[in-house]
Every structure is written in C-alpha cells, then in structure tokens.
Amino acid sequence: MSKKNIRINVIARSVVTIVELLFSLFSFPYVARILAPESIGHIDFVNAAVAYFITIGSFGIAEYAGREIAQHRDDLNVVSSVLSKFLGLRLKLAFVLIIVYLVLVVPFYGHSTPLFYWSTILILTSAFNLVWALEALEDFSYLATARILSKVGLLVYLLTMVRTKEDVVTYFLGMILFDFIYYILAVFRLKATYHVKFGLKVLREKIDTSEFKNLIRIFMMVLIQGSIAGVPSLVMGHLHLFHDLGLLSTAMRFFWMGYYCITPLSTVLLSRSMSFKSHVHKNERFDHLDGAALSLLTLGVPVTFGLIATAADVIPLLVGGEYTGSILLLMMLSPLILLFVLNNFWSMQVVFSHRGDRALIISNSCGLATVILSSVILIPWLSAAGAAISYFLTYAVMCAIPYFYGREYYRMSGVLLDIGKTLIAGIVMCAAIYFVQATSFAKLGGKIAMGVAIYLLVLFIFRHRMVVSFLDNFKSAKVQ
Structure with missing residues (x-):
C-alpha cells in the first residue's frame, strides 16, 4: 500500500473517532436529560442481554473471515x-438465535420492558454487518463517509423524535435503524465490486470442516x-435495579469518552511495539517495550485523574441533577483507563502476538470468572458501586495475567521510578483542580486547561529526559 493510501486511512479512522466522540458528547446528554436514569437502565439491560x-451470531466470523479477505484482497x-459463505452462515445463525431468544x-x-420484544430485530440486522470486510479491504475512507452519514442522520432523528420520557422505544428503534443503514451502505459497497450472493441463494453456501474448526477456536475467545x-x-437488571443501572451506564459513557480520547495516539505508539524481532538483543527489547508501556501511561494518567477531578462538574453540567449519583461511579471507574491501556499493550500487543492465544484465553476466562463472582456478591450489597468495584477487580486480573505470561519480553523495573513520577504529576494535577473547584474562580474549561498545564x-x-524520549518515540512511530 502506498504512503498516500496509508495517510488517507489514518485520517479516515481519526475522523471517525472524532465523529463518534462528538456524537456521544452531543446526543447522550440530550437523551439522558429526557429519558431519566431508569429508562437508561432499561436500555442498558436489554442491550446487555x-x-x-x-456475539454468538457473529461466531468469530469477523476475525477469521476478515483475515482471509485481507490476505486475498x-x-x-x-x-x-x-463474503457469500460467511454472510450465509450469519443469516442461518440469526434465524436460529431469534427463535431461541423469543423462547428463552x-x-x-x-414484562420488565417492551424493549425486549423490539431487541429481537437487533439479532437479524447484526447479521448484515459486513463492516469488518471493508476494514480488511482497507476501504476506510468509504467507511468514514458512511459512518458520518449514519451518525448525522441519527442525531437529527433524536432531536426531532425523542422529546418526552415516553419516547424510549422511539429512541431504541432509532439506534437500530441507523446502525442498520450503516451496515447496508457497507453491503452496497461490497455488492458493487464483488459477486456477493443475496436472497435464498446465500443460505445454500457452506463452509468446510477445517474452516469450521478454526471458527470455533476464535469464537470461544471472542465469546x-x-x-x-x-x-x-x-x-x-435481574434484580430490577434499573435506576442505579442508569447511573452506572451514564458513568460508563463518560469513562469511554475519556478512554477513546487516547486511543488514536496509543494505536500509533503500539504499532511500533510490534516491530521487534526475536534476534533483537534482550536489553534493547526490554528498553523498547518498557518505553512503549511508559508512554501509554503518560497518556493515560492525565485522562484518569482529569475525570476524577472534574466528575463533579461534568456530570451535572451535561446530564443534569438527576445523575449526581453517577459522579462517584465515574471516579471509581476512571482508574480502569490505566488498566485498559496496560492490558491492551501487554495482552494484545505482546502476549497474543508472541505467545499465541492460549495466554489470552486464560486471561479472559479468569476475567469472566472474576466478574461473575464479584457481581453476584457485590451488586446485591452495594448496587452500582458494587458493579464498579467488580469491573476494577476483573480488569486488574486481566491485566496481571498477561503481564505474568509476557514478563520475558519486558522488565518494567527499570522504569518504576518514572512511573511513580508520572503518577505524582497526575495527583498534583488532580489536587490543583480540586483547589480551584473549592475557590470557584474558574469554569470547567479553565480548570481542565490549568490541570493539563500543571501536569505537563x-x-x-520530574521526567525531562523521558519527555524528550517520548516525543522522539512518537515521531519515529509516525514515520513508520
């Protein structure tokens, strides 16, 4: 692929990320103020179910077939x-799963909410999700255009159709409709170039035994x-804690906004960590990977402490006084950003890439066991706060296990002092914002700007040498 195409793809993906963030920033506060926490909780419960x-209907197809398409594009x-084979498989699975969903x-x-009846449509529409194929073909500019069109259309729909607390079903159906439009735009693009079968013909397509075995292995990991x-x-939802679930869902929305703020830059840095080979000297490899992990922490710390410090301002400002219970939850969830950043680096970029998927399956299995056990114990006792603690325990386990399996690739002890200095800088930033909050001489934008300046x-x-190294690292990754 030419440098020009790479540049276009990077720009397209960055634009989509920005559009997604802006859409969430404008649409969710509007919807949250209208629908109230209990309705948001109902929606989150149905979506989780x-x-x-x-996921079962996806059957690991995006991961397996996407790789096949990328290799033979x-x-x-x-x-x-x-495309024809796996679209047919998706549709067959969708019909079976719809029946199971309606019965079980x-x-x-x-009876809890009529959304469960409407959510059946999601199982069918998701079968037409061939976005992964265009990603494998690296047609990111078209995907960016399609995503922007669908998001703009959804925003207009929400502003015109969702006006009262009774418009929960209207909101839910709008989300389904415009996601389906995005999928159909991807299908049209593929249909225009490739001989993709549709109608009853596609249901007659079959996959061979070896493909099915590979799918099962990938599917278990994805599931x-x-x-x-x-x-x-x-x-x-099972305990009917819908109001508290709505507060948790709101806090999670703002948490994900914070996390996705660092995703584009961390992706650039992580791409460089994939380049080391087995023949590279061990000490050089240590320095290389430890530096990449430290760079990610340098990005994650200000976002984490920034969310903690500004939660009391952000929540009431954007979603209103009904969601003040989300403030503490956002503070509790914010440290997950650091765990996510490190887990993404240790598991996906190091362990999975150089040790195979066994360690990743063990890590995810232990994480699933932790979240089930901790949720069953803590949520009946602490409600939404118990759910936040459960998330933290789960991702702490999922971060520790890949670190254990991949410790031969990095030592981290050499950068512990720099990690400590980075955390201190974040704490100082957080304390300064709290001080400004108490004296009330700056608005939210001023507090954030001041906090970032103090952190830097x-x-x-503390880390003059490492800051220079970080900038050099980023420039080198960008060039690659």
Missing part, C-alpha cells in the same frame, strides 16, 4: 466466495471476551 446473542473470486429470554424479561462487560448490567509542567520537571 441481546449482546450475547449477537486482490483476488475477486476468493473475496466474493468468502423474552417470556421471562419481556469469553465479549461476555465480561455485560455481566454487571445483567445482574442489576510537573512531568517535565
């Missing part, structure tokens, strides 16, 4: 065959990993 069926017949889930929980996030929501100043004083 149907997500398991969508210039072969029209191979790509067409892969809807009768038991449909375990995808099951973790929804467990606390399912437990809270303290970091520069």
